[in-house]
Amino acid sequence: MKAVCWHGSHDVRVDTVPDPKILNPGDAIIKITSTAICGSDLHLYDGYIPTMKSGDILGHEFMGEVVEVGPNVKKLKVGDRVVVPFTISCGNCFFCKRDLWSLCDNSNPNSGLVEKMYGHSPSGLFGYSHLLGGYAGGQAEYARVPFADVGPLKVADGLSDEQVLFLTDIFPTGYMAAENCDIEPGDTVAVWGCGPVGQFAIRSAFMLGAERVIAIDHIPERLQLAEKAGAEIINFEEVDAGVALKEMTGGRGPDRCIEAVGMESHGMDAMGVVDKVKQAVRLETGRPHALRQAIVACRKGGTVSIPGVYGGFVDKIPMGAIVNKALTLKSGQTHVHRYLRPLMERIQKGDIDPTFVITHRLNLEQASHGYEIFKHKKDNCIKVVLKP
Numbered sequence: 001m002k003a004v005c006w007h008g009s010h011d012v013r014v015d016t017v018p019d020p021k022i023l024n025p026g027d028a029i030i031k032i033t034s035t036a037i038c039g040s041d042l043h044l045y046d047g048y049i050p051t052m053k054s055g056d057i058l059g060h061e062f063m064g065e066v067v068e069v070g071p072n073v074k075k076l077k078v079g080d081r082v083v084v085p086f087t088i089s090c091g092n093c094f095f096c097k098r099d100l101w102s103l104c105d106n107s108n109p110n111s112g113l114v115e116k117m118y119g120h121s122p123s124g125l126f127g128y129s130h131l132l133g134g135y136a137g138g139q140a141e142y143a144r145v146p147f148a149d150v151g152p153l154k155v156a157d158g159l160s161d162e163q164v165l166f167l168t169d170i171f172p173t174g175y176m177a178a179e180n181c182d183i184e185p186g187d188t189v190a191v192w193g194c195g196p197v198g199q200f201a202i203r204s205a206f207m208l209g210a211e212r213v214i215a216i217d218h219i220p221e222r223l224q225l226a227e228k229a230g231a232e233i234i235n236f237e238e239v240d241a242g243v244a245l246k247e248m249t250g251g252r253g254p255d256r257c258i259e260a261v262g263m264e265s266h267g268m269d270a271m272g273v274v275d276k277v278k279q280a281v282r283l284e285t286g287r288p289h290a291l292r293q294a295i296v297a298c299r300k301g302g303t304v305s306i307p308g309v310y311g312g313f314v315d316k317i318p319m320g321a322i323v324n325k326a327l328t329l330k331s332g333q334t335h336v337h338r339y340l341r342p343l344m345e346r347i348q349k350g351d352i353d354p355t356f357v358i359t360h361r362l363n364l365e366q367a368s369h370g371y372e373i374f375k376h377k378k379d380n381c382i383k384v385v386l387k388p
């Protein structure tokens with residue numbers, strides 16, 4: 001089959017690789033009909049996630065048709081059309097039973113590696129390094145899906161691929177980021193990053209009752225899309241976002257802050273330059289500029305929700321501000337399984353049409369171009385869907 005393979009920093013190619021096979025009795029093989037490129041893939045593309053090997057198949061946002069099931073699979077059958085969560089979960093461990101799916105204890109065969117760094121291992125993820133399981137990803141014609149009775153959800157009749165594809169990651173991710181804010185009536189929510197995750201966080205914040213949402217980025221078309229959803233906007237290249245937020249909230253600061261940028265944020269000040277150099281030579285693994293700004297901007301007693309991905313260690317987190325302003329920090333890879341059904345229902349009810357974020361539809365063969373334009377925000381690119 002054809003698959004998008006990682007060959008090093010800024011080098012992804014569509015290779016011919018062996019078709020996936022059932023390895024465990026609970027596996028299913030999915031013929032992929034739609035898949036997408038995520039901001040998290042850019043961290044791999046830019047070479048910031050360790051333990052990638054040349055030839056690894058990328059992709060963790062994918063859906064398609066079941067073409068084969070292992071002997072223990074009860075709920076899925078050949079021909080079912082499913083969306084597949086990017087987190088791989090067993091459904092039976094301490095964490096899965098507590099609805100904490102991205103923390104599954106049984107899906108990362110390389111957990112020993114991660115334990116050295118994090119103390120404990122999160123769940124395995126599709127197409128996201130050997131540190132997180134070494135699973136082949138879904139930017140391919142076919143994928144093997146472990147625990148097939150636990151993760152994949154059948155798509156309701158009448159919904160198109162593009163309407164439901166983002167249930168695999170970015171819609172639940174934006175939604176969980178907003179839910180983690182515990183929004184109260186009258187709240188102002190500030191969202192750093194107007195990429196796909198930020199866009200879903202903005203819309204979810206409104207769905208969960210935010211009175212105002214303020215969106216921060218420097219890419220005009222992304223800010224425009226945020227504005228369309230009802231957000232007020234700040235272009236951090238034109239004004240100091242911290243100062244602007246204070247002015248826009250009567251000096252108090254936003255009640256809830258969502259950091260949807262992650263480890264490659266742009267810094268406009270001297271500290272931003274230091275981060276860039278230190279990350280380049282791996283003295284720190286992320287550039288936490290937006291995170292620092294969110295912590296400093298947040299109102300006293302507020303919440304900072306961090307869907308943005310970090311891999312290792314970052315410098316100069318203003319711990320003093322966290323403690324002395326009594327902030328609550330919440331984060332995590334998304335517990336996608338928790339949100340699949342309720343968010344599919346929201347799509348069916350018409351609360352949201354996730355297709356708003358798609359700017360590019362490409363063939364799988366054009367994946368390398370897709371990564372390039374998404375990474376550099378060329379051609380007004382916000383979200384790329386690949387059709388195998």
Ligand SMILES: NC(=O)c1ccc[n+]([C@@H]2O[C@H](COP(=O)([O-])OP(=O)(O)OC[C@H]3O[C@@H](n4cnc5c(N)ncnc54)[C@H](O)[C@@H]3O)[C@@H](O)[C@H]2O)c1
Pocket residue numbers: 038039040041042043169170173192193194195196197198216217218219222236260261262263264265266267289290306307308309310332333334
């Ligand atoms: N927690 C999860 O489960 C999960 C799931 C999916 C994605 N993510 C993460 O969410 C983050 C965003 O993903 P995406 O797909 O939207 O990526 P993206 O790269 O398209 O979006 C990031 C946006 O942040 C903006 N940005 C950069 N520096 C900034 C700053 N200092 N202030 C404000 N905005 C700034 C960029 O211009 C860009 O528009 C990534 O780190 C990704 O890995 C997490």
Ligand SMILES: [Zn+2]
Pocket residue numbers: 038039040041060061086169170
């Ligand atoms: Zn993703």
Ligand SMILES: [Zn+2]
Pocket residue numbers: 089090091092093094095096097103104105106107
């Ligand atoms: Zn589990």
